Amino acid sequence: MTAPSTTPGSPAVATEASIQVRNLNYFFGKGDLRKQVLYDISLDLHPGQIVIMTGPSGSGKTTLLTLIGALRSATDGSLRVLGQELVGMGSRQLVELRRNIGFIFQAHNLFESLTAAQNVEMAVELTGNFRGKRQQAVDILSQLGLAERANYKPAALSGGQKQRVAIARALVNQPQLILADEPTAALDKQSGRDVVTLMQHLANEKGCTILMVTHDNRILDVADRIINLVDGRLESDESPQQFVDSHTPQSLDQKMFIM
Amino acid sequence: MKFPSLPRIPLAWYNLRHDRPRLLVAVAGVTFAVLLMFMNLGFLGALVSTTTNFYDEFNGDIFLISPQSLEISSTKAFPRERLYQAKGIEGVQQVMPLYAEYALWKNPETSLSRAMFVYAFNPSDPVFLMPELNTPEGRRALQQPNTAFIDRRSRPEFGPQTVGLETEADRRRITVVGQYDLGGGFAADGTLIMSDQNFRRYFDPRPLDQVNLGLVLLEPGADAQRVKVALQDQLPADVEVYTKTEIVLKESQFWIQTTSIGFIFGLGVLVSFIVGTVIVYQILYTDIRDHLREYATLKAIGYSGSYLFKTVIQEAILLALMGYVPGLILALGLYELAVNATAGTLPMQMTVFRVIFVFTLTLLMCALSGLISVRKAVTADPAEVFA
Numbered sequence: 297m298t299a300p301s302t303t304p305g306s307p308a309v310a311t312e313a314s315i316q317v318r319n320l321n322y323f324f325g326k327g328d329l330r331k332q333v334l335y336d337i338s339l340d341l342h343p344g345q346i347v348i349m350t351g352p353s354g355s356g357k358t359t360l361l362t363l364i365g366a367l368r369s370a371t372d373g374s375l376r377v378l379g380q381e382l383v384g385m386g387s388r389q390l391v392e393l394r395r396n397i398g399f400i401f402q403a404h405n406l407f408e409s410l411t412a413a414q415n416v417e418m419a420v421e422l423t424g425n426f427r428g429k430r431q432q433a434v435d436i437l438s439q440l441g442l443a444e445r446a447n448y449k450p451a452a453l454s455g456g457q458k459q460r461v462a463i464a465r466a467l468v469n470q471p472q473l474i475l476a477d478e479p480t481a482a483l484d485k486q487s488g489r490d491v492v493t494l495m496q497h498l499a500n501e502k503g504c505t506i507l508m509v510t511h512d513n514r515i516l517d518v519a520d521r522i523i524n525l526v527d528g529r530l531e532s533d534e535s536p537q538q539f540v541d542s543h544t545p546q547s548l549d550q551k552m553f554i555m
Numbered sequence: 556m557k558f559p560s561l562p563r564i565p566l567a568w569y570n571l572r573h574d575r576p577r578l579l580v581a582v583a584g585v586t587f588a589v590l591l592m593f594m595n596l597g598f599l600g601a602l603v604s605t606t607t608n609f610y611d612e613f614n615g616d617i618f619l620i621s622p623q624s625l626e627i628s629s630t631k632a633f634p635r636e637r638l639y640q641a642k643g644i645e646g647v648q649q650v651m652p653l654y655a656e657y658a659l660w661k662n663p664e665t666s667l668s669r670a671m672f673v674y675a676f677n678p679s680d681p682v683f684l685m686p687e688l689n690t691p692e693g694r695r696a697l698q699q700p701n702t703a704f705i706d707r708r709s710r711p712e713f714g715p716q717t718v719g720l721e722t723e724a725d726r727r728r729i730t731v732v733g734q735y736d737l738g739g740g741f742a743a744d745g746t747l748i749m750s751d752q753n754f755r756r757y758f759d760p761r762p763l764d765q766v767n768l769g770l771v772l773l774e775p776g777a778d779a780q781r782v783k784v785a786l787q788d789q790l791p792a793d794v795e796v797y798t799k800t801e802i803v804l805k806e807s808q809f810w811i812q813t814t815s816i817g818f819i820f821g822l823g824v825l826v827s828f829i830v831g832t833v834i835v836y837q838i839l840y841t842d843i844r845d846h847l848r849e850y851a852t853l854k855a856i857g858y859s860g861s862y863l864f865k866t867v868i869q870e871a872i873l874l875a876l877m878g879y880v881p882g883l884i885l886a887l888g889l890y891e892l893a894v895n896a897t898a899g900t901l902p903m904q905m906t907v908f909r910v911i912f913v914f915t916l917t918l919l920m921c922a923l924s925g926l927i928s929v930r931k932a933v934t935a936d937p938a939e940v941f942a
Contacts, residue, residue: 395857405852409573
């Protein structure tokens, strides 16, 4: 396993890591049914980094993502996110912490009863900004090419448009950390590219950390690092070029199903 | 472009409004439950007032009644001496006996007999307040043998009620000599009023020194409560003394508490409440189930469980408000209908208390279903949305 300190693809960063995982183990179930899904994960993600996580299904990618996103409680090892230790944290504090994280889900999970702008405003309301919420929502929707669709309900939007609204909702509060699960899967080439460009912009300008689970090889080039999770273990941690080199068709690992 | 400060997005309202047919069904369900509660309480209230509203026409401030009497139609007679004794108490202006019995009244058209409730009094006493009975002609007519006044609110099954009609009561010829409006409550389908002398004729061998109800008129300015206490002290235990308010209350309580009538309508209200709760629960539960991923997403992005709790309860309260108003309007219409259908003998009247009481019940009903269904939303697992 690659030591986390020798992070390739990024300069030696002096700032504190946004995510610092140390010897993280995670189990599903209890008693006899207890099953380990993550084994001794150690990982550092720094501000401004875009990290893509790959791996076969069932490898624990989503579990790791939900742990980092404070959606599950970690009990074993150490998990520091945005400077706070999540292991042993109460559920109220977990909710607080989640407000600083932008989540992009595979499914858009938009409220059908709200317009695109209102769905985004729901996220802004968490910050207590009631005066500027409409402006913020319309601005971010415009950046994602949805200015004309702000007052449409999800039923009147295409799949790609809905996904972009969901992304707008995740990005509108300019979170320090963005966690994404297949954010571009439902998007066409151009919209997918627009989304990752926006993420790149956030990473570069605002020092935002982005962790993305994706199998979309069209966007691998934006990654600073690609980490590969197999059977709950961190298999590799490389720069995109190394990743492409080591995953040429000749040497294709059976467990990998992309590239 | 400038935007004003906007309120929080009313998610509960938007969620409800989104599925119009479902909202309509939910509101109809609440309306139905509200209507049922109003009708049951209306019947109960009408019962209470029919059992008591004839007291409004009784010209007494204090009433004497046997302790073994349950209500006006099932009285046990007490000795007339008690009235004479009462007359000696300070503050008492006049005492008047009232007699009561059931008689079989023959419908002259169908020849079918039916139980008619008969009041009898001395025509020289101002026992009743109805104007027809207080004219000199009215009194004279009552004093004729074998005559009676008939209640216009008697059921039509008793046959024609025209003045001058002759028929039989307890197998004795009787002539209708006048009409009045009183109403018989739940105990009687129709009432007659006759003189004590005629009463003696129809209900022989019952003596007139056994009285069913004693009416006491007070001197102007006398304190009813004080005279009542004095009467209680002076009279033996075979009569009880009530003020008008007290005897009205005693009779309503008899019907509500010791007959199945109060229980039936109380049960009706309870069943309506449960039906409403189940309907609202069903609607809210389906709504939550359909939006579970969205609710979980809200939790994932940092909304707390209490926000979701509030949203569901808000939906419940909105349903309560939207269902209550049409329910109240429909109930007012049906009350009117019931009054007309019973020719005013079932006085279903909306009271402020009932409007507030049913509104409270409706809020409770919706809040209760909200509380039952909210668990599912609050326990929505935010980790699920990544699966």
